[in-house]
Each structure stands twice: as C-alpha cells, then as structure tokens.
Amino acid sequence: xxxxxxxxxxxxxxxxxxxxxxxxxxxxxxxxxxxxxxxxxxxxxxxxxxxxxxxxxxxxxxxxxxxxxxxxxxxxxxxxxxxxxxxxxxxxxxxxxxxxxxxxxxxxxxxxxxxxxxxxxxxxxxxxxxxxxxxxxxxxxxxxxxxxxxxxxxxxxxxxxxxxxxxxxxxxxxxxxxxxxxxxxxxxxxxxxxxxxxxxxxxxxxxxxxxxxxxxxxxxxxxxxxxxxxxxxxxxxxxxxxxxxxxxxxxxxxxxxxxxxxxxxxxxxxxxxxxxxxxxxxxxxxxxxxxxxxxxxxxxxxxxxxxxxxxxxxxxxxxxxxxxxxxxxxxxxxxxxxxxxxxxxxxxxxxxxxxxxxxxxxxxxxxxxxxxxxxxxxxxxxxxxxxxxxxxxxxxxxxxxxxxxxxxxxxxxxxxxxxxxxxxxxxxxxxxxxxxxxxxxxxxxxxxx
Amino acid sequence: xxxxxxxxxxxxxxxxxxxxxxxxxxxxxxxxxxxxxxxxxxxxxxxxxxxxxxxxxxxxxxxxxxxxxxxxxxxxxxxxxxxxxxxxxxxxxxxxxxxxxxxxxxxxxxxxxxxxxxxxxxxxxxxxxxxxxxxxxxxxxxxxxxxxxxxxxxxxxxxxxxxxxxxxxxxxxxxxxxxxxxxxxxxxxxxxxxxxxxxxxxxxxxxxxxxxxxxxxxxxxxxxxxxxxxxxxxxxxxxxxxxxxxxxxxxxxxxxxxxxxxxxxxxxxxxxxxxxxxxxxxxxxxxxxxxxxxxxxxxxxxxxxxxxxxxxxxxxxxxxxxxxxxxxxxxxxxxxxxxxxxxxxxxxxxxxxxxxxxxxxxxxxxxxxxxxxxxxxxxxxxxxxxxxxxxxxxxxxxxxxxxxxxxxxxxxxxxxxxxxxxxxxxxxxxxxxxxxxxxxxxxxxxxxxxxxxxxxxxx
Numbered sequence: 007x008x009x010x011x012x013x014x015x016x017x018x019x020x021x022x023x024x025x026x027x028x029x030x031x032x033x034x035x036x037x038x039x040x041x042x043x044x045x046x047x048x049x050x051x052x053x054x055x056x057x058x059x060x061x062x063x064x065x066x067x068x069x070x071x072x073x074x075x076x077x078x079x080x081x082x083x084x085x086x087x088x089x090x091x092x093x094x095x096x097x098x099x100x101x102x103x104x105x106x107x108x109x110x111x112x113x114x115x116x117x118x119x120x121x122x123x124x125x126x127x128x129x130x131x132x133x134x135x136x137x138x139x140x141x142x143x144x145x146x147x148x149x150x151x152x153x154x155x156x157x158x159x160x161x162x163x164x165x166x167x168x169x170x171x172x173x174x175x176x177x178x179x180x181x182x183x184x185x186x187x188x189x190x191x192x193x194x195x196x197x198x199x200x201x202x203x204x205x206x207x208x209x210x211x212x213x214x215x216x217x218x219x220x221x222x223x224x225x226x227x228x229x230x231x232x233x234x235x236x237x238x239x240x241x242x243x244x245x246x247x248x249x250x251x252x253x254x255x256x257x258x259x260x261x262x263x264x265x266x267x268x269x270x271x272x273x274x275x276x277x278x279x280x281x282x283x284x285x286x287x288x289x290x291x292x293x294x295x296x297x298x299x300x301x302x303x304x305x306x307x308x309x310x311x312x313x314x315x316x317x318x319x320x321x322x323x324x325x326x327x328x329x330x331x332x333x334x335x336x337x338x339x340x341x342x343x344x345x346x347x348x349x350x351x352x353x354x355x356x357x358x359x360x361x362x363x364x365x366x367x368x369x370x371x372x373x374x375x376x377x378x379x380x381x382x383x384x385x386x387x388x389x390x391x392x393x394x395x396x397x398x399x400x401x402x403x404x405x406x407x408x409x410x411x412x413x414x415x416x417x418x419x420x421x422x423x424x425x426x427x428x429x430x431x432x433x434x435x436x437x438x439x440x441x442x443x444x445x446x447x448x449x450x451x452x453x454x455x
Numbered sequence: 456x457x458x459x460x461x462x463x464x465x466x467x468x469x470x471x472x473x474x475x476x477x478x479x480x481x482x483x484x485x486x487x488x489x490x491x492x493x494x495x496x497x498x499x500x501x502x503x504x505x506x507x508x509x510x511x512x513x514x515x516x517x518x519x520x521x522x523x524x525x526x527x528x529x530x531x532x533x534x535x536x537x538x539x540x541x542x543x544x545x546x547x548x549x550x551x552x553x554x555x556x557x558x559x560x561x562x563x564x565x566x567x568x569x570x571x572x573x574x575x576x577x578x579x580x581x582x583x584x585x586x587x588x589x590x591x592x593x594x595x596x597x598x599x600x601x602x603x604x605x606x607x608x609x610x611x612x613x614x615x616x617x618x619x620x621x622x623x624x625x626x627x628x629x630x631x632x633x634x635x636x637x638x639x640x641x642x643x644x645x646x647x648x649x650x651x652x653x654x655x656x657x658x659x660x661x662x663x664x665x666x667x668x669x670x671x672x673x674x675x676x677x678x679x680x681x682x683x684x685x686x687x688x689x690x691x692x693x694x695x696x697x698x699x700x701x702x703x704x705x706x707x708x709x710x711x712x713x714x715x716x717x718x719x720x721x722x723x724x725x726x727x728x729x730x731x732x733x734x735x736x737x738x739x740x741x742x743x744x745x746x747x748x749x750x751x752x753x754x755x756x757x758x759x760x761x762x763x764x765x766x767x768x769x770x771x772x773x774x775x776x777x778x779x780x781x782x783x784x785x786x787x788x789x790x791x792x793x794x795x796x797x798x799x800x801x802x803x804x805x806x807x808x809x810x811x812x813x814x815x816x817x818x819x820x821x822x823x824x825x826x827x828x829x830x831x832x833x834x835x836x837x838x839x840x841x842x843x844x845x846x847x848x849x850x851x852x853x854x855x856x857x858x859x860x861x862x863x864x865x866x867x868x869x870x871x872x873x874x875x876x877x878x879x880x881x882x883x884x885x886x887x888x889x890x891x892x893x894x895x896x897x898x899x900x901x902x903x904x905x906x907x908x909x910x911x912x913x914x
Contacts, residue, residue: 049519050518051794052518052520072502090572091500094489096496097495149712260638340500375840380828380830385637390840391864412862453911454910
C-alpha cells in the first residue's frame with residue numbers, strides 16, 4: 007500500500023494500543039546510477055527503496071520498530087514491537103515527542119527531472135574514454151561513474167506535527183589508475199553538480215592530472231613536520247573527528263570536549279560552523295529527525311568552544327535548547343547527534359599557493375588512508391598513512407607517499423597556524439557534508455624511512 | 456515468499472529487452488539490536504528489511520535494480536525499469552524453475568527471534584558489567600547484541616530456484632579506560648552463524664573482560680617510535696591484513712578488470728612458500744559461512760594460495776563471464792538493495808610449521824601485534840594501513856612493554872613475500888566487510904606469523 011495509507015493504519019493501531027505519544031518517520035529514495043570501465047558499461051542500477059520507523063513513549067521509555075513492507079500485518083507489528091522494546095529499556099534519559107516549531111526555514115527544492123538511462127550511460131562512457139585522451143599511461147580498468155538520487159523524508163507525530171522535505175542530487179565520479187614502470191598510481195575525484203552542468207572533459211583532465219602528478223612518489227625521512235592539509239584532507243579530518251563535537255558523545259565520556267564550552271579548545275585561527283542551509287551543498291534540511299527546526303550555528307569561534315551539538319535529550323540534560331542536530335540518516339536508526347554542513351570557516355591565508363609561500367617548508371597532504379581504523383574520536387589519536395608533496399622554499403616539490411602522520415586531533419586543533427580562504431566541500435558522506443580551506447598544522451610527527 | 460508463477464513473470468519481464476540472463480533475489484530479514492551504554496539498556500530496535508533485487512546480463516553488461524516491496528505490480532515495474540536499460544528483443548527462451556536444496560550445515564539451537572528480549576538483555580548485561588567492573592579506570596562501556604534472521608530466495612532464468620535462511624548472533628563490547636585526561640579503548644566482538652547457544656560456547660563475561668583488559672593495557676602504554684622492523688602478528692583478527700591487503704585483490708571484481716596486482720598470476724609465486732591461504736564458506740556455524748551464495752551457487756572451500764603459489768580467485772557469475780570462469784560460491788550482497796559481487800566468506804592463512812615461541816625468540820627488536828584493528832587498502836596499488844590496537848615491543852626475543860599508536864603500512868604483494876615464519880595456532884576473528892555490494896559478515900584468520908620487515912607508523 008501507499009505510505010499515506012500505511013501511515014493512517016499505523017496511527018490507528020497506535021491509538022488502539024492507547025499510546026498517546028508516538029511518531030512515524032518515513033524515508034524514500036530513488037537512485038539511478040551507471041559505471042563504465044574497459045570502454046563498456048559495467049554497471050547500471052535503479053533503486054526504489056523506502057522504509058518507515060515507528061517510535062512511541064511507553065512506560066516513560068522510547069521504543070522503536072521499523073519496516074520496509076507496508077502491509078496491514080506490519081502496521082500492527084510495528085506498534086507491538088515498539089511497545090515490547092520500550093518495556094525492556096532501562097535508560098533514564100528524558101524522551102520527547104516534539105510539539106513543533108513555527109520557524110522552519112523555507113527551502114526551495116530545485117526542480118529536476120530524473121535523467122534518462124541513456125544520458126547516464128553516455129555521460130560515463132564519454133568520461134571513461136576521456137581518461138585515455140589525457141595520458142597514454144592511463145590503465146584499463148579506470149572507472150567512470152554517474153549517479154542521480156532523489157530523497158524524501160517525512161515525519162508525523164501525535165503532537166500534530168506533519169513535516170516533509172525532498173531533495174535531489176547528481177554526482178559524477180572518476181577513478182583513474184596510471185602505470186609507470188612497474189608501479190601503479192591511482193586517485194579519484196567526485197563532483198556534485200546539476201546533472202546538465204557536468205563538465206566531463208574537465209573532470210577527466212583534472213583527475214588524470216592529479217594522479218600523474220604523484221608519479222615517482224617516494225617516502226620521506228621520519229621526523230617532525232609542519233603539515234599543509236589540502237582543503238579536502240582537512241575536511242576529511244573533520245569528518246573523522248566530528249563526534250568530538252557531539253553532546254551525546256560528550257555525556258558518554260567519548261569526547262574530550264565535555265564541559266569545555268566557553269574555553270579555548272583550538273587556536274584563535276579556528277572557527278567551525280554547522281550550516282543546515284549552506285548554499286553550495288545539496289544537503290539542506292529545515293527540520294531534524296525529531297522535528298526540531300534547524301539553524302546555522304558557530305561551534306567554535308576564534309578557538310573558543312561555543313556549543314556542542316544537541317538533540318532534545320542531550321539538550322534537556324544540559325539545560326539548553328536543542329541545536330536541531332538530532333538526525334536520522336537512515337529511517338530505521340535512532341536519533342543521533344550529527345551536523346549538516348560542518349565547515350572550518352575561511353581564514354585569511356589565501357589560496358593554497360599563498361599558504362605554501364607563507365609556510366616555506368613542510369608536507370602538503372593530499373590523501374589520507376585508514377581513517378576508519380587509524381583514528382579514534384574518543385581519544386583523538388590518529389595514525390594515518392598519507393600521500394602528498396614536499397613543500398620547500400614556498401613551492402610544491404616532489405610527490406611523497408608511504409609515510410604515516412600521527413598525532414591527536416584535540417592537539418591538532420591547537421596547532422593550527424594558518425587557515426586559507428579557499429573553502430571547498432567534500433563529497434557528502436551519508437547525509438553529512440564537511441568542508442575546509444587549505445590549513446597548516448605545525449609540528450606533526452611523521453614516520454617514513 | 457513469492458509464488459513461482461510471479462517469479463517467472465518477473466524473469467520474463469526482465470528478459471524482455473534481450474538480456475541473456477535474469478535473476479530475482481527476494482529477501483525478508485528480521486534484525487534485532489539491543490544497545491547498552493552508561494550501564495543501562497539504552498535502545499532496542501526491531502527491523503524488517505524486505506524487498507527484491509533484480510539483475511540482468513547481456514554478455515558482460517549488467518543492469519540491476521531493487522524495490523522495497525514483495526508485491527507483484529511493484530516487482531514487474533522494477534523488472535521493466537531494469538529491462539529498459541537494454542535495447543533488444545527477447546530471445547524465445549522458456550524458463551522452467553526447479554527448486555534445488557543444497558542443505559543446511561549450520562544447526563541453530565535457539566532461534567533468537569523466538570526468545571524474549573528481556574532474556575537477551577540479561578545476556579548482554581552479563582558481558583557489559585564484566586567490562587565495567589574489571590578495573591576502576593574503566594570509565595565507559597558500550598555494548599550491543601545483534602541477531603539477524605536473513606531469509607533469501609534466488610530464482611534465475613536458467614531455472615534455478617533456491618533458498619537459504621541465515622541466522623547470526625554477535626555480541627560487541629567496547630570499553631574505554633580513562634586516566635589523566637586521556638582515553639584508550641579496547642573491544643571484543645565475537646559472532647557466529649548461530650542462535651543464542653553461542654553464549655554457551657562463549658561466556659559473555661569473557662567478552663566484556665577481554666575488551667576491558669585491552670583498554671587498561673593501553674591506557675598504561677607509551678607510544679612506539681616508528682620505523683622499519685620485524686613484526687609478529689598474533690592469530691585471530693590479525694588475519695585482517697591478509698583479508699584487506701590480499702583477499703580483496705583476489706576477488707574477481709578486481710581481477711576481471713585488471714585492477715588487482717594478482718590479475719593473470721595463477722600458477723605464479725605471489726607469496727613466500729610459508730603461506731597457504733584459504734577462503735572457506737563451508738565451516739559449520741562460522742560467522743562468514745553460507746550454504747549458497749547470493750547467486751544461488753553452493754558455498755565452497757577454495758585454496759587461494761598454496762605454499763606461495765596463486766591457485767584461485769573468488770569469483771561471481773558476472774565477473775566470471777569476463778574471466779571465462781564460472782562462479783565459485785563467492786557472490787554476496789548485504790541486502791536486496793545492493794547489486795552482488797565477488798566477496799570473501801571465511802578467509803585465513805593456514806597453520807604453518809614454525810613454533811610460536813620461536814617466532815618471538817627470532818626478533819631482536821620489533822613489534823608484537825597482539826590485537827589488530829581495522830584498516831584500509833587501495834586495491835589498485837595494494838597499499839595498506841592497519842592499526843595495532845594492542846601492541847608490545849619485542850627486545851632480544853622477549854615480549855616487553857605495551858605500546859600505543861602503532862600502525863602497519865605496506866603493500867599487499869610485498870607483505871605476502873615477507874611472511875617468513877608461520878606458527879600453528881590458527882584462529883579466526885569476526886568482521887563486517889564493506890565494499891560495493893554492502894557490508895557482509897566475514898571471518899578473517901591466521902596463526903601467529905612473522906613479517907621480516909614492515910613500516911611501523913608511530914609517533
């Protein structure tokens with residue numbers, strides 16, 4: 007059955023079970039994507055997925071249940087399972103079904119039509135062909151991918167809240183391998199853009215160029231270096247450690263920023279913003295996973311911690327208002343604390359070339375590997391394999407790889423000496439987007455040879 | 456889950472534009488997760504994941520689609536959408552579906568979904584508090600108990616119709632030790648293709664204590680100074696390096712398009728003669744085991760490397776077409792929403808001939824990696840990076856003080872050649888392996904082994 011019909015049915019079942027506080031969260035997505043490699047289409051897929059999560063307050067606790075099947079039986083099961091689950095929960099957290107706000111941001115959805123299969127196919131075949139026109143060392147197996155997605159989220163609850171929001175996006179990806187001698191080098195680039203505005207030639211050129219520049223990369227001498235993180239890699243560091251800014255992590259002892267509001271936690275060059283409406287990002291949300299209105303906020307201002315990110319429960323515990331960061335990235339998940347567009351704000355050090363000039367000597371970091379394992383947000387420790395370029399006499403010199411950069415994120419925030427003005431957004435990861443400019447961090451330990 | 460008549464209709468619809476092969480994958484999964492933190496049961500979620508994935512091939516061209524529904528109209532619409540990406544006419548082939556039963560070698564004694572949640576919560580609490588009460592410096596513990604009842608049906612235009620019911624249970628406990636403003640973590644997360652009888656085999660208390668022991672060891676450890684050195688890697692989850700740095704490059708998905716350093720090297724020496732590596736999806740009740748893969752091919756035990764010589768790859772039907780080979784029970788997907796591809800099951804380096812004590816004794820100065828964490832690898836170049844979650848310095852053949860912050864960095868093809876001692880205590884550890892076809896349960900494994908020289912990242 008249709009969601010609207012299913013929704014009515016679930017509400018009816020909830021009422022029959024004498025529940026007075028409940029919510030139904032719904033998510034549907036339509037994705038279409040294609041990949042080309044070896045001069046042919048290697049993958050084409052079209053997905054229509056949806057799911058709904060019911061939660062209710064029963065005996066003072068919040069029980070959850072979710073489903074992808076919209077049937078009569080499932081409507082009944084959702085209510086019964088959620089109640090059974092609530093009965094086993096021991097958490098004394100104050101739980102809320104939200105009454106709603108009056109000031110939801112109006113976000114215009116860009117009108118787009120779902121692209122035709124043949125347009126996707128042509129686009130990725132053209133891109134893949136383009137790699138080989140750039141450089142004869144490009145290897146077969148280099149891959150081009152294109153995807154279009156449309157997402158709708160809706161939330162309704164027993165307090166009369168009935169919200170919905172839709173957005174769409176399209177992305178073009180290039181993954182290129184190059185062989186020189188016996189050594190293989192690779193890299194990728196992904197662009198998020200209106201489907202009709204993709205510049206295929208430019209992406210082929212930039213990706214191949216990016217990989218070719220790393221040819222001949224060798225390790226570095228172990229020691230302590232000033233690191234210049236590319237905007238992409240600084241954003242990657244933020245994406246790895248953003249839970250440090252979650253009030254939920256903090257109250258569990260999983261962030262060392264706990265209770266540090268008002269204190270200097272970073273160098274004065276650092277301002278970090280969470281912006282649910284950031285113009286260049288397709289992630290724009292007027293309400294969070296609990297129905298709270300979202301807004302733009304400074305998390306760190308000139309090094310001072312202004313606020314952690316909150317949902318209704320953590321805010322109640324801290325005696326503040328929710329920051330509208332109670333998010334559900336998946337319809338079935340619980341309410342997590344997550345940012346939207348989380349950005350290290352632009353500083354005054356200019357474009358990367360100007361930053362190189364100002365630093366003089368260091369390593370420009372353009373790739374970091376092992377992030378999901380070699381970095382621990384609870385402790386801040388990281389030990390990551392890196393790639394990049396030596397910077398000497400204020401200029402980008404030879405490519406380097408096979409070395410590790412190690413340190414601690416909380417210390418890194420204090421060690422930021424220069425922040426560029428070239429903010430770029432990374433590709434969104436699971437509904438959150440990170441961005442940063444070129445950033446210099448002094449005295450980081452590097453293990454090479 | 457769906458009648459044979461509808462399955463056939465959907466297959467015919469999928470073939471309507473000239474595909475030479477069509478497949479329907481039907482899923483109905485029930486999942487229950489109980490989470491504890493701050494000494495309390497915090498959340499419980501019951502989830503039903505259900506829908507259909509459809510794939511068609513024409514030569515090596517493939518199209519796939521999925522829909523969150525089991526209704527005939529939705530399935531036919533999905534098949535039509537998938538078919539629309541090809542442009543030809545249907546070949547007049549008739550489909551006759553005949554059910555095949557490959558048998559189930561994974562007995563389940565206590566089906567978790569038939570057990571009260573309060574009982575499951577009690578099991579979890581037993582593990583949780585064992586960690587919490589282990590030491591005064593344990594500041595926080597988080598724990599979860601997951602059980603999955605994954606029902607699948609696969610039908611294809613070649614007439615195959617088969618099913619599997621995969622029940623898995625796993626307890627994960629993570630402990631944080633806190634001292635002088637610093638945190639260190641430890642974790643342990645055993646799981647099996649089993650019901651709740653798993654906890655008769657493994658006491659939840661031991662799971663909690665193991666997580667806490669690691670955290671306490673590491674909070675009292677100093678940092679290691681990086682550099683090149685010999686490393687002894689312990690059994691169990693130590694096998695993650697082989698999994699990531701070599702296993703992935705032996706999957707047909709990488710091999711068939713030349714994106715693997717091992718492509719075209721069958722019969723050649725790719726590892727030291729000490730190394731025999733196996734992918735075995737047939738181990739009874741193992742976390743990564745399957746009766747049939749997600750294309751309906753029966754699971755197999757495959758010797759990938761024998762005494763250093765490359766023998767075989769993990770192959771799915773689609774990449775098999777590119778390689779001129781048949782699928783060997785290696786095709787897997789997280790759910791109907793992911794197009795399946797070649798993946799690992801339980802992958803491990805087999806026991807060798809070296810004595811474990813000789814391995815440690817042989818190291819003058821190096822690292823003993825007792826517990827490995829996760830890592831990542833670049834499949835095209837084989838470069839990898841793994842974190843050592845519990846490591847010790849080895850001096851003059853003796854295991855000395857614990858060290859933090861170590862990671863192992865290298866290249867898959869190099870490390871295989873540099874394994875110069877292989878011990879005899881083969882054991883496996885559990886992981887969730889992420890790739891293009893989603894996150895799937897896999898075992899990694901090995902005995903204690905020595906890598907003669909590898910870059911250790913430290914600080």
